[in-house]
Amino acid sequence: MEEQGYIEIRVDNINNSLTPKDIDINEIKNVISDIETFLYPSREEKKLRPQISYDIESGSAKHKFYLPISAVILFNGLTTEINKRKSLDFLDYKRQEVIDKFQKKAIKEGYTIEFNNSLSKESSLIIDINTNYDMIVPQFYESEFYLYGEIYQEGGKSPNIHISTTKFGNLTISATKEQILDGEKKTYKPYGVKVKGKKNLADGKFNDLRLVEFINYRPIFDKTLLDKIIGRASKNLNKISNLDLWIEGLKTEGI
Structure with missing residues (x-):
């Protein structure tokens, strides 16, 4: 099993008085969804992502996500690079959108949002009312x-x-x-x-x-051909230990 770590989104207000009890469930839901998108932007990545556990702790409001260390490395690398460049121009659109949502929330609510993780004692990124990253990806x-x-x-x-x-x-x-x-x-x-x-x-x-x-586009049903394909595939399908999980990973949305 891959080594585990955590990432943390620490949120505080101007008065340093924020606690987990002050956080509405919709805000919790949005943070969870945004972090999932930041780590796994595409539908395919979301379907195949590893298990992520969540907890909210005191000390302001700390949103903690427990997940494989490879995801922590990715999170640390991306947020550190944002802080270093003071720009979002290297990120894809969805990741830019997540950071933009955090900075809009910080400005609206007067929040300071720190991005932390188990690899470093220092925050890899801090967003507050003075943060002003522009989204530059074309619409x-x-x-x-x-x-x-x-x-x-x-x-x-x-x-x-x-x-x-x-x-x-x-x-x-x-x-x-x-x-x-x-x-x-x-x-x-x-x-x-x-x-x-x-x-x-x-x-x-x-x-x-x-x-x-x-x-x-005129699909024609050929039962004989279908039976042959099923017969060939069955030999290999029997070798798959968790068939339901394997099929789930193949699913895509139809046009």
Whole structure:
């Protein structure tokens, strides 16, 4: 078993009178969620993260998280680097957002927030009413995306298609007349589309989507092929000690 350590978020007010009893459960929930995101920003990392235990202690209000030492090293390294650079520019968007939330809370409530851990006797980072780190990651990024769903409308004066997806809801995608008229009528049929556009880094929503091409999506059930694949896989599945845990690690959100 990996060596364990802890990280600590120590919160105090201007009067140095804060105690755990003064902390609302919503604030506790937010601290827990923010620390999890700071350590494991992506959905995949959250699904595979190790166990984290939590406690709140007196001496102001100390939010303590007990977890593997590798996570403590990561936390110590990132917070030390923030303190050294006096900048968030090297962090990904979600980690920048977590630090920004802490500094907004410090300014609003008059808090001093110390980031401590079991590797060092000194605080690796302190945020208070004078802290002013700017978030500099762009709000959007441009790329190509593949989306799947049912096309429920196409055409219009300004040509576009409307597609209903499981993950992102209903989306509007601009297209040309030639793209829409090419081939069979696609309304009320399942299709994939390759698009160009912008995706919001904060909430994952799309903007300015433009159609590149249609991808005909017609899944065909082949029981014979499925039985063969199951037969081949069963030999290796029997070697996995905890099958439920292994399958859980493979799960992803559908589009």
